[in-house]
Amino acid sequence: MTDYQPPAPAPPTDEVCAVCGAGIPSTGNYCPRCGTIKQSKMYSGLPPAGNRRTWTGSPFQYRPVVRTDWRKVGKSVSAFVMLTFVAQLVLSIVALFYGMKWVVPAILDEWHGFDLILMTPVIIRFLTVSGYFLLVFYFFLIGAIVSSCTWIFVTSIRGFSKELSMTAVSREHSPLFETCGLLFATVFFSVLVALLFRTTAGDEHSTGTLQENLFLLANASVWEELIVRVLLIGLPLLLVDLLRRNRKYKWHSYLLGGGFKLGTPEATLIMVSAAVFGYAHYAGGWGAWKIIPASAAGLAFGYLFLKFGLAASIMLHFATNYLGMPIEVFNSTGLSLITGLGILIWLGFGVIFFSYYLTRIGEFLTGQRLFGASQAPVPTPWVDPRTQNPFMPPAYGPFEVRQPGWNQGAAADPSPPQHYGFSGGYVCSRCGNTQARWVDGKFQCMRCGLLT
Numbered sequence: 001m002t003d004y005q006p007p008a009p010a011p012p013t014d015e016v017c018a019v020c021g022a023g024i025p026s027t028g029n030y031c032p033r034c035g036t037i038k039q040s041k042m043y044s045g046l047p048p049a050g051n052r053r054t055w056t057g058s059p060f061q062y063r064p065v066v067r068t069d070w071r072k073v074g075k076s077v078s079a080f081v082m083l084t085f086v087a088q089l090v091l092s093i094v095a096l097f098y099g100m101k102w103v104v105p106a107i108l109d110e111w112h113g114f115d116l117i118l119m120t121p122v123i124i125r126f127l128t129v130s131g132y133f134l135l136v137f138y139f140f141l142i143g144a145i146v147s148s149c150t151w152i153f154v155t156s157i158r159g160f161s162k163e164l165s166m167t168a169v170s171r172e173h174s175p176l177f178e179t180c181g182l183l184f185a186t187v188f189f190s191v192l193v194a195l196l197f198r199t200t201a202g203d204e205h206s207t208g209t210l211q212e213n214l215f216l217l218a219n220a221s222v223w224e225e226l227i228v229r230v231l232l233i234g235l236p237l238l239l240v241d242l243l244r245r246n247r248k249y250k251w252h253s254y255l256l257g258g259g260f261k262l263g264t265p266e267a268t269l270i271m272v273s274a275a276v277f278g279y280a281h282y283a284g285g286w287g288a289w290k291i292i293p294a295s296a297a298g299l300a301f302g303y304l305f306l307k308f309g310l311a312a313s314i315m316l317h318f319a320t321n322y323l324g325m326p327i328e329v330f331n332s333t334g335l336s337l338i339t340g341l342g343i344l345i346w347l348g349f350g351v352i353f354f355s356y357y358l359t360r361i362g363e364f365l366t367g368q369r370l371f372g373a374s375q376a377p378v379p380t381p382w383v384d385p386r387t388q389n390p391f392m393p394p395a396y397g398p399f400e401v402r403q404p405g406w407n408q409g410a411a412a413d414p415s416p417p418q419h420y421g422f423s424g425g426y427v428c429s430r431c432g433n434t435q436a437r438w439v440d441g442k443f444q445c446m447r448c449g450l451l452t
Contacts, residue, residue, distance in 0.1 A: 015040060025438065032437040035427075072166040074352075075177075079163040081349055082180040084342055085319075092322035093149065095329040096142060099214040106211045107135050114219075118227050121276040123283050138215060144222045145318050148311035152176055155308075175308040179316050181353045182300040186320065187343075188350025190293035197289040210328060217325065221318035224277070228298070229305040229313055230255055232273035233266075240265050258309030262364065266306055274298030428452070 015024050015038055017031035024031055024038045031038065113130035114137075117123050129137055152175045159174030168174075173181070208216070238254040241247040253259060260266055278295030282288055297320065304312035323343075327336050363370050427434055433447035442451045 028438045030436075030438070030443070035434065035436050035443065069166070071170055072168070075163055075168060076166045078181070078349060078352075079160060079177060081345060082177065085180055085183070085346060086176075088323070088326075088339070088342060089149065089315075089319050091326045092319065093146060095322065095326045096145065096214070096218060099211070099325075099329055100142075102211040103138060103215050104135065107131075107138060107215075114215075116223065118231075119224070119276055119280040121279040121283065123280055138218075141218045141222045144314060145218060148314040149318070151311040152179060152308070152315050175312050178308065179304060179312050179319075182304065182357070183316055183319055184346050184350035184352075185354040185357050186293070186297045186300050186316075186350075187323070188347050188354050189296050191347060193289060193293045197292070213328070214325065217321040218318070221321050222314055225301065225305070225310060225313050225317055228273050228277050229257065229301060229310065232276060233257075233269045233302055233305060236269055237265060256310050257305040257313070258307065260306035262303075262306065267364070270299060270302035270306070273302050277301070 016022065017024055017036055018039050019036045020031060022031055029038060029041045029044075030036065108131065111130065111134065113128045114134050115125040116127040116129065117125050156174040156176035159168065159172075160176050162168040163174060163177050234254040234257060237260070238247075238251075241249075249259065274295045275298070277298035278291040278293075281290045281294040286294075297317075301313040301317060304316055324339070327339055359370055428436070428445035428448060428450055433445050435446040436443040437446055438444075439451065444451050
């Protein structure tokens with residue numbers, strides 16, 4: 001601490017800390033944020049703020065005070081809610097397998113053919129399959145869905161466990177967390193649009209039998225991802241990179257997706273494919289109200305395709321399509337009540353995730369981070385007041401050793417101090433925190449509140 005001096009009017013100053021950029025009051029000698037001696041007082045003989053003599057390896061080890069990060073708490077709560085949807089997804093896969101006893105006989109005995117389509121956005125029917133070829137295609141759909149869900153679960157074990165335990169890094173999500181978050185957001189938005197714009201029963205898509213719905217929804221989960229995400233995003237990106245003569249990814253990445261960085265070409269193709277996807281639903285028999293939520297879902301599918309791969313987009317598509325199928329397959333009143341309660345909870349979290357992803361879209365468009373801690377200012381060099389030679393301020397540490405005579409007036413050696421792994425600044429003697437503020441002539445630790 002500084003020696004007592006008679007009170008005197010201090011000249012106004014706009015000096016800022018050279019380390020963290022915080023403003024230093026004219027009556028203070030230390031930065032109120034980080035405790036660094038301000039630049040104009042660097043050679044005035046002021047001691048380092050606080051107790052700086054706790055060397056590394058000292059027997060006095062202070063237990064850090066952990067402050068609650070409400071973002072991590074919210075992320076952990078969301079992860080636990082997502083576990084309920086994981087149970088729903090597993091039940092949907094069970095319904096997919098259980099429904100084979102109705103779908104397989106229908107393929108072999110009742111259905112005379114099934115048309116495979118392309119979306120351009122006009123629906124083009126280019127191939128008709130039937131009989132055992134259609135049965136093999138149906139088994140391919142089931143295998144693609146199960147393998148996609150399994151892949152997402154396996155690759156998310158480590159990251160999702162951190163999200164459950166509040167140890168995950170902010171704004172970094174596991175594939176499972178991102179997929180469930182986007183599902184909550186898209187389901188909420190679809191329900192909102194349906195309530196606002198769907199006014200007549202004729203706007204609803206005509207439904208078929210149970211076995212037809214089981215097959216058609218599984219087909220949409222896989223086939224539509226192949227003809228939209230791969231053909232309208234992956235292959236065009238490959239063409240763009242070839243024209244630039246700068247292929248950034250491996251060949252299979254353009255087909256399976258995953259690992260792409262979101263730039264202008266990627267964002268453009270996501271929006272184009274989403275628009276095609278939305279309009280194709282209208283051309284396929286849905287009401288006009290379906291264009292908006294289907295396009296929003298297409299944005300989510302395209303984003304997952306680029307970031308985590310085709311498996312993530314297939315999983316999200318299947319989870320959305322089969323959301324109510326377990327109720328139809330098992331015809332259980334209890335299951336209907338549980339699913340209805342779950343949907344209400346997921347819709348509530350959908351509001352949060354929909355707002356979050358709107359914010360992320362805004363950040364991408366503006367190039368600025370809208371919420372969260374701003375970037376720390378770049379440290380500026382200190383200037384020796386006698387020689388006007390700049391040098392960078394020392395880093396934080398528990399102690400510093402200066403050369404003899406460094407603060408003995410104008411005849412002193414103006415060279416910066418020698419450091420042996422440690423340097424000056426504020427450190428709380430109770431918890432070891434390096435941030436403090438000036439309160440009534442003393443430093444108050446901004447972690448534990450100790451006045452020194």
